[in-house]
Structures are given as structure tokens and as C-alpha cells.
Amino acid sequence: MGINTERDLEANLQIGPTTDGMVRLFIEGNGVEIPLDFDPDEAMEIAEEIKAAASQAAAVSK
Structure with a gap:
């Protein structure tokens, strides 16, 4: 399985300080809770990666 493999799962995502x-x-789904903590610099890097991926996905869907 890779990042491009579709799955039929539901999960909730919460993000905060x-x-x-x-x-x-904080990811919760199917009875599993996963808290992932990042220092502010790491979080900014992740945010940049998410924005870049969103831009690439938007270009594909046009």
C-alpha cells in the first residue's frame, strides 16, 4: 500500500497547541487514538508540505 492507495476509513483530525x-x-478513528506532537519548527515544515501537496493536487484536478 502506498500514499496513492484508496481506503474506506473514517477518522477525525484535531490540530492545536x-x-x-x-x-x-490528534487522529482518532476505528477506536484508535494517535497523538502526534511536533515542535513549532517541525509543525511549520509539515504545514508547508501540506500546502505544497494541496497545490499539486489542485493542479491535477483542473
């Missing part, structure tokens, strides 16, 4: 100064991505 923690009281420890980290950025948390």
Missing part, C-alpha cells in the same frame, strides 16, 4: 509549547495532531 499543547500547554508544553508543542503542536499536536
